[in-house]
Amino acid sequence: MRRAPALALFVAAALSAASARGQGFVEELDETRTEAWAMRWFAAVATPTSFGAPEEAAAWSWDFGLEGGLIPSLSESDRRVGFNGTKVEDVNRSPVFGRPVVRLNLPAAFSLTAGWVPPIELDGVKANLVSLAIARPFWTGDRGRLGGQLSWLDGDVSGDITCPADEAEAGDDPDANPFNCLEPSDDEMSIEAWTFELAWSFAASERFELFLSGLWQQLDSDFQVHAYYADFHDNTLLTYEGDSWAATAGLAWTASERWRIAGELYYSPLDVIRDPSGVGPEENDALFNARLMVTYRLR
Secondary structure (H helix, E strand, O other), rough: OOOOOHHHHHHHHHHHHHHHHHOOOOOEEOOOOOHHHHHHHHHHHHOOOOOOOOOOOOOOOOEEEEEEEEEOOOOOOOEEEHHHOOEEEEOOOOOOOEEEEEEEHHHHHHHHEEEEEEOEEOOOOOEEEEEEEEEEEEEEOEEEEEEEEEEEEEEEEEEOOOOOHHHHHHOOOOOOOOOOOOOOOEEEEEEEEEEEEEEEEOOOOOEEEEEEEEEEEEEEEEEEEEEEEOOOOOEEEHHHHEEEEEEEEEEEEOOOOEEEEEEEEEEEOOOEOOOOOOOOOEOOOEEEEEEEEEEEEEO
16 A cells, blocks of 8 residues: 555645644535545435335324444445545444334324434444434325425444554554554544435335335534544544435335334435545445334334
């Protein structure tokens, strides 16, 4: 692996000067910056969805569920997001994502859903994410249903992303530790997102239904770096604010009056410019993953 490129060294020098003055380096990112792409990609992984158009249920009844999804493994070129696309970051930590959810069915066909990713550490990284959603069907026909959901996601993901432990332990090895990390970093990505989803479901049979949905999301995200390199303390704060869209397609099976199992494919197009100069071609490096929701109704 080659040593840090000239652009990264220039950024490092600027950060070192800022650190010496006791200041953190704060940068607002355009949506096509590689760091912004990574923040949008992982926010999309955690975005809650309705798994079909909301439906009316008995008021004050409860549903308990477990949601899970695959986290695609990123190639080395996709992980080259640090220092404006010149540094490979260690983000392939877990192949799956999951959270328990609780839904309270309200009068007037509304429902309120809460989900939580508890701060359990996996391979040096932990997430603490809370989600709330309010949903309602807009129209119900003999075999079709149209509804919407407004959700809020808030929390953080923290760990040794920019200086992983195995690199720091490699010491002066320029191949295993190309940026001369002195110790594991303590980085944190914060996420706050509002998402509106419009979903349509069609009953293919008595127990199976197909569904499609479109989502619009407003994301406000920060990435706080806390890393020690040989020549400087990187205390950079990267911020991104913007919107994006996504779509889902899936199948739900009503196994019984209480059990429902739904699976979907989630797609979110994410534009990025990977040329560090910022003048290279813009490409769509989308998130595409599979998700599953299992729910049990108490009443």
